Amino acid sequence: MTDNGVTNISIVTNILKANDCIAAENRKTLEDSGAFAINILGSPGAGKTAFLEACIPYLLKNGLKVGVIFGDITTTNDAKRISVYKVPVVQIMTEAFGGSCHLDAPMIRKAFEKINLDGLDVLFIENVGNLVCPAVFDIGEHGRILVLSVTEGEDKPLKYPVIFQRTDLVIINKVDLLPHLDVDLDLIHKNIKSVNSKCQVLEFSKKENKNLDSVLNWLKKIHNRKI
Ligand code: MG
Ligand code: ZN
Secondary structure (H helix, E strand, O other): OOOHHHHHHHHHHHHHHHHHHHHHHHHHHHHHOOOEEEEEEEOOOOOHHHHHHHHHHHHHHOOOOEEEEEEEOOOOHHHHHHHOOOOOEEEEEHHHHOOOOOOOHHHHHHHHHHOOOOOOOEEEEEOOOEOOHHHHOOOOOOEEEEEEEHHHOOOHHHHOHHHHHOOOEEEEEOHHHHHHOOOOHHHHHHHHHHHOOOOEEEEOOOOOOOOHHHHHHHHHHHHHHHO
């Protein structure tokens, strides 16, 4: 009755609706346990795991109880890197879900069976490295951090505006590499602001470990907003 385009759109809408219902349940489960979740987004190699490696010891030192869920198509490398901090870690390999290039709410629901949320303050969920579909899947998070490496150039916010528009905090990562690159940091800031004037933007490099205090303050704001 309808042409293919319209039919396809309604299928996608239904998938997202079903996802959003489970996402709302996930959010409720987290809140009942006193935890809040942060969805970590970014391209492959942007430094999502490296950012967590810097953040987690800092947050632990400041009295926060942290857990992490990792989404990858294959491999448990990221989970191994974080397990040295003795925090609860769960790895979702999306290979089991057909090699999905994003996390969805049902996958997180399943991961909750393997992680004790009671007593956690913040649950980081590192999404699959991808700037496209993770943007539209609510997984039950309370806030989103997008990690963008300076090595990706200045135009990513303009090419992938949706994910930037649906992000609360952008971490411009690897700023220590700037002297070696022909990249304009001011233009990166300007392009982010041009698609999302409200999000907070922080510069970061694992080498200098700067701005972790601002990340902590941002997390506290998300926590308060939740309550
Ligand atoms: Mg990673
Ligand atoms: Zn995808």
